[in-house]
Amino acid sequence: MDLVVARPEGLYCPPGDFYIDPWRPVERAVITHAHADHARTGHAHYLAHTDSEGTLRARLGRDIALQTLPYGEAIDHHGVTVSLHPAGHVLGSAQVRIAHRGEVWVASGDYKLEDDGTCAPFEPVRCHTFITESTFGLPIYRWPSQRTLFDDIDAWWRANADAGRPSVLMGYSFGKAQRILHGVDASIGPIVVHGAVETLNAVYRAAGVALPPTWRAGDEGLDAAMLKRALVVAPPSVQGTPWLKRFPGYSDAFASGWMQLRGARRRRGVDRGFVMSDHADWPGLVRAIGGTGAQRVFVTHGSIAILVRWLTEQGLDAQGFRTEYGDEDGDGEDSVGSKAAAPAPDVAPDTAGEAAR
Numbered sequence: 001m002d003l004v005v006a007r008p009e010g011l012y013c014p015p016g017d018f019y020i021d022p023w024r025p026v027e028r029a030v031i032t033h034a035h036a037d038h039a040r041t042g043h044a045h046y047l048a049h050t051d052s053e054g055t056l057r058a059r060l061g062r063d064i065a066l067q068t069l070p071y072g073e074a075i076d077h078h079g080v081t082v083s084l085h086p087a088g089h090v091l092g093s094a095q096v097r098i099a100h101r102g103e104v105w106v107a108s109g110d111y112k113l114e115d116d117g118t119c120a121p122f123e124p125v126r127c128h129t130f131i132t133e134s135t136f137g138l139p140i141y142r143w144p145s146q147r148t149l150f151d152d153i154d155a156w157w158r159a160n161a162d163a164g165r166p167s168v169l170m171g172y173s174f175g176k177a178q179r180i181l182h183g184v185d186a187s188i189g190p191i192v193v194h195g196a197v198e199t200l201n202a203v204y205r206a207a208g209v210a211l212p213p214t215w216r217a218g219d220e221g222l223d224a225a226m227l228k229r230a231l232v233v234a235p236p237s238v239q240g241t242p243w244l245k246r247f248p249g250y251s252d253a254f255a256s257g258w259m260q261l262r263g264a265r266r267r268r269g270v271d272r273g274f275v276m277s278d279h280a281d282w283p284g285l286v287r288a289i290g291g292t293g294a295q296r297v298f299v300t301h302g303s304i305a306i307l308v309r310w311l312t313e314q315g316l317d318a319q320g321f322r323t324e325y326g327d328e329d330g331d332g333e334d335s336v337g338s339k340a341a342a343p344a345p346d347v348a349p350d351t352a353g354e355a356a357r
Helices: 048-058 146-162 176-183 196-204 242-246 266-270 282-292 306-312 349-356
Strands: 005-007 011-012 019-020 028-030 045-049 066-069 074-077 080-086 094-100 103-107 129-134 166-169 191-193 231-234 250-255 272-275 295-303 317-320
Touching: 011 295, 028 231, 048 066, 048 250, 074 176, 094 129, 094 282, 129 282, 129 306, 146 166, 146 176, 146 250, 146 272, 176 191, 176 196, 176 231, 176 250, 191 196, 242 306, 295 306
Parallel strands: 019 028, 028 045, 045 066, 103 129, 129 295, 166 231, 166 250, 191 231, 250 272, 295 317
Antiparallel strands: 005 011, 011 019, 074 080, 080 094, 094 103
16 A cells, blocks of 8 residues: 555545645645745644644644644654654644555655755655656756855845945745844844745744844835845735835846846846745755655656656656655745745646556
8 A cells, every 4th residue: 555645635645644735624724834835724633833823823823723843853643653853844744654564664844955054954764666846957056155145145235235226136035034033144234034034034033043133124224225225025916016016126036046047036036136946956856866865756746747757767766655745945925934836747537546546
């Protein structure tokens, strides 16, 4: 029996009678992380990592029935051993390890390999079958190092500050924004954040993540002279809204893995694009899959067909799962909950069904 199969509600573990990141309401849901496409409302019972509690309750309601686990601690449910392991994606993100009758499966959720200092870094988990994302599952996607990325962001911010221009940097409010705050040189000027970002900042600070002091637009003591040197961190949904009028003469930029693509910055209509993603790039996907030792791999959301073909060429048993996960890395993020629609799946419904059986 497969330990995880595809059902209309989501990825289901038959012997354990629970789902992993289901997109329709179910009785028991194991949640890999609190991004809106993986953590949805309506489940009767939630299981997630301890550091996800603040974000899940902020997004889904204070009174959800939530059970939390630290990394590496196992529980038994209907004879299935379940444990959570670091995914390196955002605060509290976890891979789900499932063991039953000598068989081990791992569902990765979303993950990245480079440690960014804002969440527990990714750890490979040995298994027989690995379920991997493939948001950026094309060889073109190769991220700059943390140091290179933030040297570029700091240089852009410093040049704007010296010219008396506010620097507006747009990125997803949960995970991306906190990574920006943690990585920039806060000595350049004041940092102003959108309210959606500050809500999540509070969760990160409560979890012990070091973030620099931040201002809200309109805070007393934040004068026009300070704004001219400010870095403004906000979700993409502010683009073209009256909120930006608070920062006259600003230069704007967008932080996303999609900035790797030629023309993406032009389509966003911003001055600068920074290649920054909380998902694994192509070398990261290859390294992560190899690190599990899995001989069987299921690929979800993103460039499924490309990665499946490459893995098959390496001698692995690779197939695709159709999911309803989206992409928080780019274009549709709003203040707290919604995300861009998922890229069109590369696996047809009948193929996905075959993969699930």
